[in-house]
Amino acid sequence: MMLEVSHLVVDHGKLRALWDVNLNVSEGQRVGLVGANGAGKSTTLGAIAGLYSAAGGSIVYSGEQLVHHRAPDALARGIVLVPEGRRLFGEMTVRENLRMGAYSGRTRGTLVEGLDKVFALFPVLRDKQAQPARELSGGQQQMVAIGRALMSQPKLLLLDEPFIGVAPILVDEIMAALATIAADGVTMVLVDQNIGRALRFVERATVIQNGRTVLEGDSATLLTDENFATTFMGLD
Ligand SMILES: Nc1ncnc2c1ncn2[C@@H]1O[C@H](COP(=O)(O)OP(=O)(O)OP(=O)(O)O)[C@@H](O)[C@H]1O
Ligand SMILES: [Mg+2]
Numbered sequence: 001m002m003l004e005v006s007h008l009v010v011d012h013g014k015l016r017a018l019w020d021v022n023l024n025v026s027e028g029q030r031v032g033l034v035g036a037n038g039a040g041k042s043t044t045l046g047a048i049a050g051l052y053s054a055a056g057g058s059i060v061y062s063g064e065q066l067v068h069h070r071a072p073d074a075l076a077r078g079i080v081l082v083p084e085g086r087r088l089f090g091e092m093t094v095r096e097n098l099r100m101g102a103y104s105g106r107t108r109g110t111l112v113e114g115l116d117k118v119f120a121l122f123p124v125l126r127d128k129q130a131q132p133a134r135e136l137s138g139g140q141q142q143m144v145a146i147g148r149a150l151m152s153q154p155k156l157l158l159l160d161e162p163f164i165g166v167a168p169i170l171v172d173e174i175m176a177a178l179a180t181i182a183a184d185g186v187t188m189v190l191v192d193q194n195i196g197r198a199l200r201f202v203e204r205a206t207v208i209q210n211g212r213t214v215l216e217g218d219s220a221t222l223l224t225d226e227n228f229a230t231t232f233m234g235l236d
Contacts, residue, residue, distance in 0.1 A: 002027040002062060002187055003048070003156060009056030010040075010047050017043040019211040020057070023189070025156070030188045032198040032205035032219070040211040041191045042084050045158045048189075049081035050074035061156070078155030082162055084191075086145040090134030094125055097133050097144050101151030110153070118147035121177045139170030146174070150181065157181065160191045175201060199223050 005023040009016070018040045025031045033041050046052045048059060050071040059066045061077060074080075080101075088097050098118055102111050119126040122143040128136060133144055142162055149157060159178070163171045178201070182188055192198035199205060199219040207215040207228070215228065222228045 001025070001060075002029075003189075004060040005044070005048065005057070006060070007057035008044065008047060008054055008059065010043050010052050011055045012043070012052070016055075017211055018047070020213065021208055021211065022213040022216070023206050024216075025187060025189060028182075028185060028187055029204065030182055030190065030202040032195075032202035033189055033191045033208065034193075034195045034198055034205055035208040037193075039208045041208060042160055043211075044208065045081055045160050045189065045191060048074070048156075049079055049158055051081075075152060078153065079158065080149045080152045080154035080156070081158045082145050082149045082160060084160040084164075086141050088133040088141055088144055088148075091132055093130050094133055094136065094144055095129040098125075098129075098147050098151055101148035111151075114151040114153075118150055121150075121180060122147060137167065137170070138165035139167050139174065142166050142170075142174060143177075146177070146181075154186055156187045156189070158189050158191075161193060162190070163192060163194070163197070171197075196223075 001024055003023065003025040005021060008018050008021040010018040021040065021044050023033065023044065033044060035041055043052060047054055050069045050073055053068050061079065098115060099111065102114050124140060125143055125147060128140065133141060136144065146162065162174060166174065190198055190202055199222060202219055204218050205222055206213055
């Protein structure tokens with residue numbers, strides 16, 4: 001197993017956000033993390049990426065127990081987060097935003113290759129590289145956010161709601177790019193509010209509710225599971 005999150009507990013100040021989250025991801029796999037607003041999806045990704053400390057449970061990555069690791073520790077191991085809401089620097093150019101992904105020791109000296117790879121995946125960004133990021137559409141900004149993550153040479157890519165605010169036609173384009181990245185050997189955890197869409201992309205999914213893992217299975221099984229459909233997708 002590349003990533004084993006077991007009985008993870010995370011507090012935001014006095015508020016317990018995660019009570020018991022379990023998430024297993026094997027190398028090269030695409031895994032979905034789904035659940036309602038406030039379920040704890042972003043907190044889970046943030047804990048793996050070193051933004052939040054665990055108050056209990058464990059995160060084991062490539063056989064190593066990560067204890068109170070910080071974001072730079074995660075990055076150094078190839079754990080890269082594409083955050084909810086993209087978090088670009090709007091006044092900075094597309095190219096400058098992409099460069100932000102390549103400042104760590106692991107990626108030094110690979111700037112040109114990195115940019116070429118991003119522009120091959122998202123050709124529109126090559127034309128817009130000198131423009132401030134805020135001038136791009138939502139979907140193009142998401143491409144920049146994913147591109148910036150690629151510049152960090154991820155082994156494990158954590159994607160938090162990458163399709164929010166993205167026009168449908170660009171959703172398909174971004175999903176195709178993610179499939180290419182996955183085919184390149186990058187392991188992925190995808191958080192998506194649209195569970196049906198997530199299950200078409202991932203191989204397995206974990207459902208969390210109120211900070212707890214309540215269901216886990218392969219996508220085909222979950223899609224045909226009646227309980228899952230009624231409980232989590234609002235279908236009858
Ligand atoms: N920085 C924070 N400070 C305090 N509470 C927080 C913080 N971030 C999240 N929370 C709370 O922790 C719980 C889990 O939030 P989280 O953002 O992880 O959920 P989510 O599943 O990503 O939701 P969404 O679908 O809205 O993105 C919620 O009750 C939320 O209000
Ligand atoms: Mg969230």
